[in-house]
Amino acid sequence: MLDIKLIREQGERVHTQLNRRGPGTSKALDQLVEIDARRRDALNKSQTLKNKKKTLSAEVGKLKKQGQNADALMAEVKQINAETDECDGKAGDLEAQVRSTLLNIPNIPSDSTPEGTDESQNREVRKWGEKPAIDFTPKNHLELGESLGLLDLKRAAKISGSRFAVFKGQGAALLRALVQFMLNTQTRENGYEELYPPVLVNEDSLIGTGQLPKFEEDLFKLRDDKLYLIPTAEVPVTNYHRDEILPEESLPVKYAAYTLCFRREAGSYGKDTQGIIRQHQFDKVELVKFVKPEHSYDELEKLVTDAESILQKLKLHYRVVSLCAGDLGFSAAKTYDLEVWLPSQNTYREISSCSNFTDYQARRAMIRYKSKDGGKSELVHTLNGSGLAAGRLFVAVLENFQQADGSIRIPEPLQPYLGGLEVISS
RNA sequence: GGAGAGGUGGCCGAGCGGUUGAAGGCGCACGCUUGGAAAGCGUGUGUAGGCUUAUACCCUACCGAGGGUUCGAAUCCCUCCCUCUCCGCCA
Structure with missing residues (x-):
């Protein structure tokens, strides 16, 4: 598996090197960077939401310990959960896509590997x-x-x-x-x-x-x-x-x-x-x-x-x-x-x-x-x-x-x- | 295959619904101490992802794996995997 970071940062080089194996080898890379960007975007959203949820849940715990009513907070967390689920689902799908794409891309030939098609x-x-x-x-x-x-x-x-x-x-x-x-x-x-x-x-x-x-x-x-x-x-x-x-x-x-x-x-x-x-x-x-x-x-x-x-x-x-x-x-x-x-x-x-x-x-x-x-x-x-x-x-x-x-x-x-x-x- | 027990950090071992990434111990690293060492004392000690110039901070996830219940799960429920004990079978 190739490093997604390498593909992100040096995409052109990876393309060129992979295609030494044969024309079109690097085709799978095309959408990868974009899918990965969307993945990270969804992940970031989800993490921000989770952070908020964690804080609020702790509040609920405190209130309940003091015997106070926490219904409003609980409802809010429920709302956040719905959004989190959506982001998580999206991020999960995108991550699976990235991984399965990566698993089907071969290794980069070494510089010392001779040119040739067969x-x-x-x-x-x-x-x-x-x-x-x-x-x-x-x-x-x-x-x-x-x-x-x-x-x-x-x-x-x-x-x-x-x-x-x-x-x-x-x-x-x-x-x-x-x-x-x-x-x-x-x-x-x-x-x-x-x-x-x-x-x-x-x-x-x-x-x-x-x-x-x-x-x-x-x-x-x-x-x-x-x-x-x-x-x-x-x-x-x-x-x-x-x-x-x-x-x-x-x-x-x-x-x-x-x-x-x-x-x-x-x-x-x-x-x-x-x-x-x-x-x-x-x-x-x-x-x-x-x-x-x-x-x-x-x-x-x-x-x-x-x-x-x-x-x-x-x-x-x-x-x-x-x-x-x-x-x-x-x-x-x-x-x-x-x-x-x-x-x-x-x-x-x-x-x-x-x-x-x-x-x-x-x-x-x-x-x-x-x-x-x-x-x-x-x-x-x-x-x-x-x-x-x-x-x-x-x-x-x-x-x-x-x-x-x-x-x-x-x-x-x-x-x-x-x-x-x-x-x-x- | 049947019955039972169990899987928590490098290891041992607590926790059994609420600031627990996780007590305590061992190990390890660094420092102090010492002529030197041991002991003792102190500090630190997981992985992955995100953010980032950064292996700094911060955030998220991870207590066999995957689902579920809940405002909140290492803790409750379900499925699967693995280990151990006994029985069966067998090289």
């Missing part, structure tokens, strides 16, 4: 490692997974439908090893505290991080309870500190959380239908940080480095991409994607997305910090990034470490998690 204009920041030397026609992860008995999508479709997978045998063990390896790295080497949160969350949490009210159709919702399945651990972990004031000296607060994630993938029909790249249910280790505003962009760089450390340890070739304004997520001010090399597709595919949300989520979720030497509490900046998506990492391992005979070489750091297993073969 994915094709994202800017490559750096590359790491090299493409694997494969001197045969590489198989894709589905062929490899099925022939080695690691994946069973046919039966998954029978059990649940399309975009679901069963990981089997050494495939299931490999997925588990990847999760374990990522969690250990992030908690033991990169300084994150582990959290294992619920995957069902309430509406307030989803409003807090920005999935609601605008993106309800992307979420799985329970029929009989007001709960949703999380699309990412960002939701429960960021909301862990919703409505809290954190002590300044605790910042930055850093959490790593492994959860299942659930996405309806509405509107992605026909995209990545083969294999397990795009699933309704997938595993992910998420990194979330709460930081002081002045550090958030430095913290974003570190967050990216922490996510990269997993790929580097596994010696997987990847590149870092800075998303352009048009490709930026709703709540983000700046985002780096990590894209891992997939030999079968001869391209880089997203495996992590690391974002700085500045104070946008913090304002929605009311997450603040207060310095030890008093002063006003201020909104924190929130960040998060995948560290990493386990299903896609599974794909990358299969494809990049495949050998001519169809077997998979297990990267050394993973071997301890698989009882010393060095190769998966049929």
Whole structure:
């Protein structure tokens, strides 16, 4: 949520910056300032009336105590009440309008976010490692997974439908090893505290991080309870500190959380239908940080480095991409994607997305910090990034470490998690 | 799911229709005291919104949430949520 004061005072700038996401993005701002002015007007009237009412009511109390008649005053207060109700109603309606408008306006892109309208204009920041030397026609992860008995999508479709997978045998063990390896790295080497949160969350949490009210159709919702399945651990972990004031000296607060994630993938029909790249249910280790505003962009760089450390340890070739304004997520001010090399597709595919949300989520979720030497509490900046998506990492391992005979070489750091297993073969 | 108890400031805990944003205590901050510390004494110590150059004053709201009764509600009534205890069920 953007600051209404900022919109009030620097409307032109906000318009310009929002429209970097695409023409017309700032349209919702148009009437906002005027509605807000009317809101404050009604509020002021109501408050003046309430003040008068309070004084008179106290008078009534005094008179009654002295056994005197207070009928005239009581009638007057009744009259004021009618007016107050009207003002309150008006102010309430206007406030609801302002809030719902604000909830549907995305974050302002950072100055360092590149210009551009879509994915094709994202800017490559750096590359790491090299493409694997494969001197045969590489198989894709589905062929490899099925022939080695690691994946069973046919039966998954029978059990649940399309975009679901069963990981089997050494495939299931490999997925588990990847999760374990990522969690250990992030908690033991990169300084994150582990959290294992619920995957069902309430509406307030989803409003807090920005999935609601605008993106309800992307979420799985329970029929009989007001709960949703999380699309990412960002939701429960960021909301862990919703409505809290954190002590300044605790910042930055850093959490790593492994959860299942659930996405309806509405509107992605026909995209990545083969294999397990795009699933309704997938595993992910998420990194979330709460930081002081002045550090958030430095913290974003570190967050990216922490996510990269997993790929580097596994010696997987990847590149870092800075998303352009048009490709930026709703709540983000700046985002780096990590894209891992997939030999079968001869391209880089997203495996992590690391974002700085500045104070946008913090304002929605009311997450603040207060310095030890008093002063006003201020909104924190929130960040998060995948560290990493386990299903896609599974794909990358299969494809990049495949050998001519169809077997998979297990990267050394993973071997301890698989009882010393060095190769998966049929 | 059934029965009962309860949700008040950072914490504990009073208040149960009238100057109560809320007694008292603890904690915390600052000051005095001290060689230093403790104790003691004093002062201060919530959030949001409005107004404002102002994180000064002033005003409004907030005692789980939302409604209602009343001139007036933390206090009375209704609905919902959450916590605890017992029973049932269950991993």
